[in-house]
């Protein structure tokens with residue numbers, strides 16, 4: 333590696349797959365070791381991380397401690413961790429201990445156990461500031477600051493403040509945007525995210541979906557895409573143990589449509605015509621409508637998704653950042669809209685083009701004004 337900042341070299345243009353510790357082993361064969369990586373969530377993350385890195389030291393693997401799904405940050409305690417002995421509020425020494433612990437478990441870099449940062453409630457602004465006041469005291473170059481925020485931070489009144497703090501960070505920042513449902517459906521959020529990516533060179537977008545690509549086209553350093561719907565946007569902390577047992581419907585990423593589709597919808601669309609097939613190493617020419625709700629089919633669906641993500645990401649990584657990359661994305665979006673039209677013609681159905689796809693075709697907003705030097 334060059335004389336530059338090695339953690340930025342490690343993260344640059346890298347698309348991580350984010351998955352629970354239960355399912356990561358089955359995804360390993362499909363990860364791209366050059367431009368891919370893994371972010372592991374869940375209770376067994378440290379053990380899985382160690383196992384995987386012992387076997388595959390060439391893979392980039394990190395962990396999201398998911399404190400943001402369990403607790404709301406306060407100005408005095410923005411970091412915490414659930415342990416077998418209960419909730420651990422972390423002071424500076426505790427924070428350093430947790431980060432060192434991740435590295436001892438062979439993580440390629442450490443990730444701060446940041447709690448959820450709400451918006452507009454009392455001291456939310458101080459909470460956000462305290463995350464950076466504390467992490468900027470960490471004299472280390474192996475750490476990413478996880479920043480799980482309400483989507484409201486990306487709306488116009490709050491965006492400059494968020495951008496200023498992210499730019500002040502001495503570490504790369506992994507942004508997680510929380511909303512009920514897709515944060516990109518909220519007013520101003522997609523444009524706000526684009527402005528943030530253009531204004532903050534060391535920003536990662538984590539726990540997201542295809543928004544990862546729009547972010548990287550607009551200058552995000554890297555990204556992490558979730559394999560399950562619950563890992564594709566931030567969530568508010570759960571007060572109790574959470575849903576448990578509930579299994580979401582099977583959905584798959586249809587690359588040419590640039591969207592996730594419920595298998596049930598695919599089956600409806602192709603009820604009276606030849607279903608589309610997939611040539612990836614998992615599907616091997618089989619129809620996309622074949623996935624069922626069994627555990628095996630769910631796993632195959634996720635493996636297919638990972639193949640689709642890296643096919644798309646391989647294209648992105650092959651472009652030159654800036655104009656060339658923008659043109660590539662614009663062409664992919666135009667293709668996706670055209671494939672929706674073909675789908676409608678072939679199946680005599682009326683599949684809507686997702687709003688976010690149309691929004692991504694809009695012209696980008698200008699970057700945020702940079703503060704004048706003091």
Ligand SMILES: [Zn+2]
Pocket residue numbers: 610611612613614615616636637639
């Ligand atoms: Zn496939």
